[in-house]
Amino acid sequence: MEDQSQYHENFTLERVYPNSRAEVWAAWSIREKKAEWLGNSALEMDFRPGGFERGAFRHATDEHVNETRYFDIAEGQRIVLAYSMAVNGRVHTVSLTTIVFMDEKPGTRLHYTEQMCIIPPSDGLKGREHGWNALLDALGVYLAKKDTKSV
Numbered sequence: 001m002e003d004q005s006q007y008h009e010n011f012t013l014e015r016v017y018p019n020s021r022a023e024v025w026a027a028w029s030i031r032e033k034k035a036e037w038l039g040n041s042a043l044e045m046d047f048r049p050g051g052f053e054r055g056a057f058r059h060a061t062d063e064h065v066n067e068t069r070y071f072d073i074a075e076g077q078r079i080v081l082a083y084s085m086a087v088n089g090r091v092h093t094v095s096l097t098t099i100v101f102m103d104e105k106p107g108t109r110l111h112y113t114e115q116m117c118i119i120p121p122s123d124g125l126k127g128r129e130h131g132w133n134a135l136l137d138a139l140g141v142y143l144a145k146k147d148t149k150s151v
Contacts, residue, residue: 037142
């Protein structure tokens with residue numbers, strides 16, 4: 001039988017966006033806006049405590065699926081969620097994530113913290129950090145577009 005040992009990691013990322021907290025919050029809480037910066041027009045999202053999110057993408061020959069459950073949402077301030085990542089139907093990471101939104105002149109500081117259970121084989125911490133850095137950068141590009149200013 002294959003070794004199924006798990007291990008745990010965590011990481012924190014921060015970004016400061018020049019946009020208002022309401023604009024950054026809208027990019028996370030409105031499905032159409034989030035789908036755009038994630039680059040996933042098929043994103044399924046029910047943004048409320050107890051709600052869910054589901055997204056999938058292909059990389060090379062592999063299908064990656066993210067399944068999320070929202071646990072706590074403090075309007076404009078905090079999102080607490082848990083999500084799993086699977087490749088070709090096999091879950092390889094399960095994470096608890098907290099995203100905090102804070103005013104920082106002249107914009108918004110976003111503080112992203114993730115605690116992970118990694119189930120080998122997996123790209124683990126390196127994969128999640130790389131992915132979220134790219135996504136938070138994509139959020140910055142999205143927010144810089146003039147037509148995203150209306151909330």
